[in-house]
Amino acid sequence: MYYDALKTFITLADVGNFTRTSEALHISQPSVSLHIKNLEKEFQTELFVRSPKSVQITPTGKILYDRAKQIIAMYEQTQEDIAAHHQSIQGQLKIGASFSIGEYILPVFLQQLQRDFPALELEVVIGNTEEIVEQVRLFQVDVGLIEGQSNDKELSVHPFMKDELSIICSTDHELAGKSPISINELHGQTWITREDGSGTREYLNHVIRSNGLTVKSMLTISSNQGIKESVMRGMGLSLLSRSVISREKEHGSLVALEVDDVHFTRTLSYIYSPVMRSKKSVETFIGVVEGKSLTEQTATEKES
Helix, strand or coil, X not given: CCHHHHXXXXXXXHHCCHHHHHHHHCCCHHHHHHHHHHHHHHHCCCCEEECCCCEEECHHHHHHHHHHHHHXXXXXXXXXHHHCECCECCEEEEEEEEHHHHHHCHHHHHHHHHHHCCCEEEEEEEECHHHHHHHHHCCCCCEEEEECCCCCCCCEEEEEEEEEEEEEECCCCCCCCCCCECHHHHCCEEEEECXXXXXXXXXXXXXXXXXXXXXXXXXXXXXXXXXXXXXXXXXXXXEEEHHHHHHHHHHXXXXXXXXXXXXXXXXXXXXXXXXXXXXXXXXXXXXXXXXXXXXXXXXXXHHC
């Protein structure tokens, strides 16, 4: 079984240095070299091009890299399945989530998991939607929660709730006292939004294109909190999930504008690689997410 060698190979490919690989895996540098040598002998190919300062993965190495990720994931899944029993969900569950979901929606699910499955070790990685899709595909996380959909054919994508969004402005913005407003009043505005790759940014771009809105300028901030602070300072408008702005709206520190005959709604989805579906911790998490979907769908409606 080449489990240890494959782990070494993946780590070396990620860090690009023999010394850092040995330090990360707590093994000697000669052991790292031996693992790579054995794999190259097994597959009869050169996996890395070595230089005094770094190593560069070869084209055949890249082929092995993706397969090795799958092999390691399946091996560890098998270990967990054998160790687990019917009344206990244990081991580690690594969850990836987009910023809006990870910061404002996921904690509800984590609370239930922690209460019902105390032996389950939880780790959360937060990034934008594009980053989470990539991490799920590379098995860096077990399951992901994203805004919108994914066209990645290697992944299984399942909607779990509807998310309502609102256009927000400062309390002293020219539109603050006009709600509801017409869509035409959004022409020529400054927008504050998330970075490319974010589901929220993609949705705002869709709203602007589909309504033919002219844009005065666009300010990009890769943080929901940063966007809210900028909006409250009167720097422009933004479009954010109602779950993200609920506290500020309740405290009256920003205004959620209603637009005549227009509702901003998108789908949130959970995604996973098919090989991970039978992993008990993933299956348990999906059950919790699906069990909360109807509650979450109505929660934002009550806030408005």
